[in-house]
Amino acid sequence: MILFIADLHLCSEEPAITAGFLRFLAGTAREAQALYILGDLFEAWIGDDDPEPLHQEIALAIKALVDSGVPCYFIHGNRDFLLGRRFARQSGMTLLPEEKVLDLYGRKMLILHGDTLCTDDHGYQAFRKKVHQPWLQWLFLALPLFIRKRVAARMRAGSKSANSTKSMAIMDVNQHAVVDALTRHRVQWMIHGHTHRPEIHTLQANGEAAFRCVLGAWHTHGSMIKVTAEDVELIPFDF
Template identity: 75%
Template structure:
């Protein structure tokens, strides 16, 4: 009996080893779970549910097979794939969740999220995020021809990479005060998130009591998951 959490796979055609590792995970470890939660950045980029990329169909088929095997799958948008919509979710058979979702698992109340909104020191990124999350801008973008959307997305990724290269690691990490405020807002002692690609378990104090922030790793050279069971919470790295 366990619930699994993953994030930051950044799936793309150019990284077949990561895709293969994820497919093996879905057919193996995930099949024994009570549920699977994907906390954003499943894909490196997403320009619309109408994108005919074969990789998207392959992943949708694999997740749907997991759901049909009796393991429900839930998804929180990341900063790379925030445009994943209801159409793709239906293909996968997965449920879209709010960007801040509280779960009650095996007697533990925990908050799950992608984690980018906790990086409050990166004001440039937060301003950009607010802009691209504006509903009318998203509607306008999704109305463009696919080839134009693809070009825009490529330019945005290149710009993001260039901007991040000049930022300090501290700025791109979560702000400790923002973490505490978020946990106190939702009255939780456990927080699980991704985004920063810095897997670890951080003890802290929230709501006047001991608390834990668990950070998922990115799937670059190995897989990363958090396993929550009645016995405890584990951060696990595993080979593809």
């Protein structure tokens, strides 16, 4: 089986979620052939040089999973898009591009974080385009750590304020963007996170039935998608 998770938003303020993830890595994940983390593993990421103890704890736990024989792959989310090669080496994770097609048991599946599908949220897409410019990321990461922390805190507060005035429809995926992605990659399956709306949706793409599998966020319980030769299942589970 292949497992997919996303949107854990790990932070020191939510120790129950961290504990649940550590148990998942030491238990269920060990039974998988591979684990894919589709972004927002962390609530925020201001650089691989941040000495936050939580980051080191998570790196060691993921590395233990990888060393046990279960490879771990990571696609950046909108919260941890600055996670870099240093942390990837420490954790043993393989960094993937923002869109990746997998061939799993005869099913071709497009995996991504999901924020690029929310094209109706014009303000967010403009912000995303700006912060993904390499020169701006380089400039930000060159700042002293204490300044980066202040900037990140201000940006999170601004994002929370902006989202409070947006409708849920605007912050969800755009169906045309979904179909376009499936068509571009010539696939009938998609797995993503970001929207925190766990569901397996049926739609039409490439002239036939297609499926959009949405992971849930880890709040009061975990969420994973299990892909086997027989089925694709969205599974909530207790920490």
